[in-house]
Amino acid sequence: MSADTTSPPSPHDAHELLHRTAPDAAVEAALDDLRAHGQRVTQARRAVLEVLAGTPDHVTADQVVALLSSSHPQVHRATVYRTLETLVEFGLVSHMHGSAGATLYHFASAAEGHGHLHAHCRICGRVVVLEADVLAEAASRSADETGFRLEPSQSVLVGLCAACAA
Numbered sequence: 001m002s003a004d005t006t007s008p009p010s011p012h013d014a015h016e017l018l019h020r021t022a023p024d025a026a027v028e029a030a031l032d033d034l035r036a037h038g039q040r041v042t043q044a045r046r047a048v049l050e051v052l053a054g055t056p057d058h059v060t061a062d063q064v065v066a067l068l069s070s071s072h073p074q075v076h077r078a079t080v081y082r083t084l085e086t087l088v089e090f091g092l093v094s095h096m097h098g099s100a101g102a103t104l105y106h107f108a109s110a111a112e113g114h115g116h117l118h119a120h121c122r123i124c125g126r127v128v129v130l131e132a133d134v135l136a137e138a139a140s141r142s143a144d145e146t147g148f149r150l151e152p153s154q155s156v157l158v159g160l161c162a163a164c165a166a
Contacts, residue, residue: 049092
């Protein structure tokens with residue numbers, strides 16, 4: 001009898017899989033959210049969402065501009081910055097401040113069954129993927145006790161990854 005030598009996917013691989021399995025559906029869901037808020041669906045908004053949905057990474061606005069340069073060269077840098085602000089405002093994109101001080105953006109609106117949260121290691125900068133419901137009890141308790149409604153999908157938890165904690 002042979003032992004199974006396959007290991008579970010790394011957290012980065014698992015995170016990448018969440019973004020690669022249904023990016024088109026996730027983008028369409030995000031665009032539907034924009035419409036539901038009375039917002040226009042512009043070519044720039046669609047393009048930025050497509051770029052962010054297609055990468056598991058947390059990227060700077062300049063990286064989004066660079067990623068768009070070949071497929072959507074007409075989308076100006078200033079438009080990308082304004083678009084990112086709008087998408088963050090409506091909860092479709094999350095942002096965090098990286099270790100070098102740059103603001104990093106990440107697709108927050110995911111297709112059904114692909115939602116997740118992020119924990120950022122304050123020492124090495126690694127981003128760890130967390131189950132979408134990891135803060136459900138805290139959010140419920142906050143709402144019950146104070147009336148404050150947490151939006152965990154718009155949060156990045158800061159702490160220490162397993163390697164740095166050791």
